[in-house]
Amino acid sequence: MKRNKYFILGISPSDNAETIRSAYKEAVLRFHPDINPAPESTDEFLEIQAAFEVLNDDEKRAAYDKEINSSSIISPLKIENVYSRNVLPPLDEPQIVYTQLNIRCNIDPNNVKAAPLAISFVIDRSTSMQGERMDKVKSSITSFIQQLGKNDIFSVVAFSDRAEVIIPAMRAGSFGIDDERISMISTKGGTELFHGLAAGIEQLETNLAKDCRKHLLLFTDGQTYGDEERCLELAMQAIEKKIVISAFGLGYEWNDKFLDQLSSLTGSNAEFITSSSDLEKFLNEKLITLGLFFSHSVNFDMTSDEGVELNYAFRIRPDSAELEPKRNICLGNVPFSEQLSVIMEFLVPPISGETPMVRLAHGFITLESPYWEVPIRMFVQLDCPVRYNPEVSYPPAEIVQAMSQLVLYRIQEKARIEVDKGNITAAFKRLQYLASHLMSQGNKDLARIVLREAENIQRNKQFSNDGDKKIKYGTRAFLLPEGKKGIVI
Amino acid sequence: MIICPNCNHREFVGALFCSECAAKLISTSRLSSAIPEQVLQEEIRNSIYRNRRVNYVGTGSLVLNKTLNLHVMDSDQFFPLKQNSRVILGRIADNQSQIPDIDLSPFHAYAYGVSRLHAEIRYGDDGIVVIDLSSSNGTRINGQLITPHVEYPLTIGDIITLGKFRIQIVQK
Numbered sequence: 001m002k003r004n005k006y007f008i009l010g011i012s013p014s015d016n017a018e019t020i021r022s023a024y025k026e027a028v029l030r031f032h033p034d035i036n037p038a039p040e041s042t043d044e045f046l047e048i049q050a051a052f053e054v055l056n057d058d059e060k061r062a063a064y065d066k067e068i069n070s071s072s073i074i075s076p077l078k079i080e081n082v083y084s085r086n087v088l089p090p091l092d093e094p095q096i097v098y099t100q101l102n103i104r105c106n107i108d109p110n111n112v113k114a115a116p117l118a119i120s121f122v123i124d125r126s127t128s129m130q131g132e133r134m135d136k137v138k139s140s141i142t143s144f145i146q147q148l149g150k151n152d153i154f155s156v157v158a159f160s161d162r163a164e165v166i167i168p169a170m171r172a173g174s175f176g177i178d179d180e181r182i183s184m185i186s187t188k189g190g191t192e193l194f195h196g197l198a199a200g201i202e203q204l205e206t207n208l209a210k211d212c213r214k215h216l217l218l219f220t221d222g223q224t225y226g227d228e229e230r231c232l233e234l235a236m237q238a239i240e241k242k243i244v245i246s247a248f249g250l251g252y253e254w255n256d257k258f259l260d261q262l263s264s265l266t267g268s269n270a271e272f273i274t275s276s277s278d279l280e281k282f283l284n285e286k287l288i289t290l291g292l293f294f295s296h297s298v299n300f301d302m303t304s305d306e307g308v309e310l311n312y313a314f315r316i317r318p319d320s321a322e323l324e325p326k327r328n329i330c331l332g333n334v335p336f337s338e339q340l341s342v343i344m345e346f347l348v349p350p351i352s353g354e355t356p357m358v359r360l361a362h363g364f365i366t367l368e369s370p371y372w373e374v375p376i377r378m379f380v381q382l383d384c385p386v387r388y389n390p391e392v393s394y395p396p397a398e399i400v401q402a403m404s405q406l407v408l409y410r411i412q413e414k415a416r417i418e419v420d421k422g423n424i425t426a427a428f429k430r431l432q433y434l435a436s437h438l439m440s441q442g443n444k445d446l447a448r449i450v451l452r453e454a455e456n457i458q459r460n461k462q463f464s465n466d467g468d469k470k471i472k473y474g475t476r477a478f479l480l481p482e483g484k485k486g487i488v489i
Numbered sequence: 490m491i492i493c494p495n496c497n498h499r500e501f502v503g504a505l506f507c508s509e510c511a512a513k514l515i516s517t518s519r520l521s522s523a524i525p526e527q528v529l530q531e532e533i534r535n536s537i538y539r540n541r542r543v544n545y546v547g548t549g550s551l552v553l554n555k556t557l558n559l560h561v562m563d564s565d566q567f568f569p570l571k572q573n574s575r576v577i578l579g580r581i582a583d584n585q586s587q588i589p590d591i592d593l594s595p596f597h598a599y600a601y602g603v604s605r606l607h608a609e610i611r612y613g614d615d616g617i618v619v620i621d622l623s624s625s626n627g628t629r630i631n632g633q634l635i636t637p638h639v640e641y642p643l644t645i646g647d648i649i650t651l652g653k654f655r656i657q658i659v660q661k
Contacts, residue, residue, distance in 0.1 A: 088503075091639070093501075094501055096503040096504055395505060400505060411509075
């Protein structure tokens with residue numbers, strides 16, 4: 001498929017000349033040979049240059065539009081932004097503004113053929129998994145494999161202090177019912193995640209898994225010691241290999257912060273499995289969602305006005321996860337049926353009355369999809385005009401709604417930090433705030449759990465075994481729309 | 490910075506919720522402009538809450554389903570605030586194109602440094618806020634100067650100072 005000149009600049013035929021120039025400017029920043037010496041980027045730059053020369057000239061653009069019948073062009077994605085405030089007043093102090101970025105897929109899933117899945121199950125076989133936990137993981141995985149399409153690829157890796165490939169990558173169709181390799185996995189040793197991850201990723205790189213949608217599903221109940229940094233490096237490599245890592249934490253001893261960070265890097269998240277019976281439910285949900293994605297690992301690479309900082313980023317659709325607030329973030333996955341939504345909080349420095357506009361972020365959303373032959377690039381600009389606004393303006397309901405729940409997630413994070421630091425009084429008060437807000441927003445069950453934990457930390461100076469995780473994943477699930485809140489604890 | 494009326498935490502202008510206690514800091518309900526009647530009632534005067542946060546239920550949001558009044562301090566004057574309404578405070582002078590909803594000139598507003606269009610008060614379902622309208626002498630909440638054109642959340646008992654003119658939010 002030859003990319004048309006609009007797609008090369010990441011814009012659409014309806015965009016005006018100013019947007020075209022902004023997009024070109026951003027593209028130059030990324031692909032100009034002086035800035036990016038990679039040979040591919042030079043070719044890309046020449047194409048960008050050629051596209052800009054045509055589209056920046058009204059006459060040439062009109063002729064080109066006619067030639068390609070521009071009104072018939074459908075962009076694979078629809079992107080819209082919502083701001084908490086449409087204009088910013090000039091202030092001599094910093095202020096914040098929230099934006100919600102919504103990305104929707106324009107492609108009808110019925111008209112395209114899905115690439116097969118390649119799934120690598122990476123199972124923690126440390127001694128603590130022994131018994132019901134391990135049995136449940138084994139049976140859930142086996143039933144998962146049986147539900148895969150016959151051309152889907154899977155592999156199974158078990159790890160303790162080192163990794164063992166139990167089943168090398170193979171087609172799900174060739175998996176026999178009498179195959180006992182999964183049920184024979186025994187438990188022994190400690191938890192060293194790095195080896196398991198590395199072996200799982202290796203299984204996704206075999207020839208068989210080429211051109212598949214690659215997923216690594218990690219099952220663990222413990223903390224990995226000392227190899228966190230190396231695991232994160234592996235996750236960074238996984239991004240380049242288009243591998244999505246999802247984690248399932250069993251019980252309460254696993255390190256949720258670390259696994260959330262690790263999986264969030266690749267655009268997924270970690271799930272908290274309170275009881276073994278939930279595992280199958282979560283896995284089934286996962287299987288459904290895996291089949292429904294237009295694209296994985298959607299990236300947003302942006303630049304901002306000087307002094308503007310991205311404080312916080314959080315994905316609220318299709319699943320919820322905290323994102324690392326950096327200039328190049330992995331936003332997550334775009335499903336066919338639903339939108340990908342990310343809330344971003346920008347801190348704007350003092351602005352004078354002469355500034356016409358604050359550029360929160362200009363940049364490109366980039367992604368690859370098994371349903372689209374060429375890599376997709378879309379230009380996004382988040383701008384806020386500056387002026388005194390005498391009119392009453394209200395933040396859009398969807399941002400207020402999302403923030404009212406997101407603020408609760410952030411409050412529980414603060415309470416956890418306070419408990420870690422031994423600041424029990426502050427944490428107790430904060431959990432009470434949290435409980436009363438949950439109560440007023442109608443989440444009574446979670447409110448009760450929070451209140452119980454508040455009493456618990458006052459008595460024992462720490463959370464109960466799984467209290468902190470219950471509150472964290474409870475408030476996180478609360479962000480999802482009705483019916484998708486998952487398993488209520 | 491704006492100050493959370495529930496826990497006094499300082500937040501950046503533009504924050505929607507308090508990051509410490511999750512209280513809502515903005516008004517989101519649709520408001521209409523309403524010109525309040527002037528009333529003077531003994532019973533209102535007796536019900537002034539001197540103490541901040543008396544009416545909190547701990548959810549971080551005000552219980553505001555009762556009539557609120559603006560009490561012109563050191564006088565017997567009360568202006569009732571209707572829910573879902575917005576009023577502009579100021580004083581009427583000659584040749585003025587836009588007149589305030591509440592005219593404070595009978596209370597020597599000019600001498601106290603009140604601008605013609607000084608500040609706006611918005612009272613929604615979910616809270617009450619004040620916005621300074623670029624007044625000459627500024628607006629303060631409980632002594633702290635606020636930035637013009639930015640919503641500041643208020644609570645019952647707060648004292649708003651327009652120049653040197655003091656008004657208190659009281660509940661009936």
